[in-house]
Amino acid sequence: MQVKALNCQNSGGIAAVIVNNEAGLFSGTLGTPNNTNIPTVGVAFEDRSQVINAFSIRVKVGDGYMSGTSMATPAVAGIAALVWSNHSDCSGQEIRSALKSSALDGGTAGKDVYFGYGIVQAKAADDYLIANPCGGDGGGDPGTTDLNITGYKVRGVQHVDLVWSGISGSSVDIYRNGTVVTSVSNNGEYTDNIGVKGGGSYTYKVCEAGTNQCTSEQSVVF
Known part of the structure; x- marks a missing residue:
């Protein structure tokens, strides 16, 4: 009994309910010395259904199909x-950029409301970072900047996601086709809702606000 309780404790359990797997009273003890420090109770085989039904949490063992962001979030x-x-x-931004850039596109080409940036791929993201090493928070040239952009449409309207790193300062200027379209907080990402349908070509760069410290230019074509 102590071994079972200790396994529960070491797995993060805050209490153990041990059900006898044979008919009759449960007569196990924790023994001496007792190396556990969580509450532990034993339940007779005949009482197991009542105990399980009293729990507010149900655990179903087995495989099944589940979908939605509640499943996608822990997987990603x-x-x-x-x-x-x-x-x-x-950096966290660089990892996210790698996952986006290496995702397997699904549904409508580019980012869409059903598949987002696509199906995340661990090996492809790893290969991407080997080919495109990070400056990151943990090393590299502090003057290195990086910009990744992704164009997509929502109900036919053009949007562009920008993700950057290596820019200092508390705010940045977002340039589209050589003109500042907005100034935003330097949190490493911004979505440009262009508001136009059809085709188009856009070139972006991100600069520390009011300076010429900028990322390289990146272009997207719709």
Whole structure:
């Protein structure tokens, strides 16, 4: 019984309910010395259904199909952690940019409301970062800047996501086709809602506000 309770404790459990797998009273003890420090109770085989039904949480063991952002979020977070563990010199923004750039496109070409940036791919993201090393928070040339842009349409209207790194200062100027379209906080990302349907070509750069410290220019074509 102590072994089972200790396994529960070491797995993060805050209490253990041990159900006998044979008919009759449960007579196990934690023994001496007792190396556990969580509450532990034993339940007779005949009482297990009542105990399980009293729990407010149901656990179903087995495989099944699930969808939606509630499932996508932990999956992508786990892959991001895996990729980051291999590229610890990268910043969070750089890891996110790598996941976006290497995602397998799904549905409508480019970012869309159903697949987002696509299906995340751990190996492809790792390969992307090997080919495009990070400056990151943990090393590299502090003067290095980087800009990644992704164009997509929502109901036919053009949008462009910008993700940048390496720019100092609290705010930045967003340039589109050589003209400042807005100044925003330097949080590493911005979505330009162009508000135009059809085709078009746009060139972007991001600069520290009021200076010529800028990323390289990147272009997108619709």
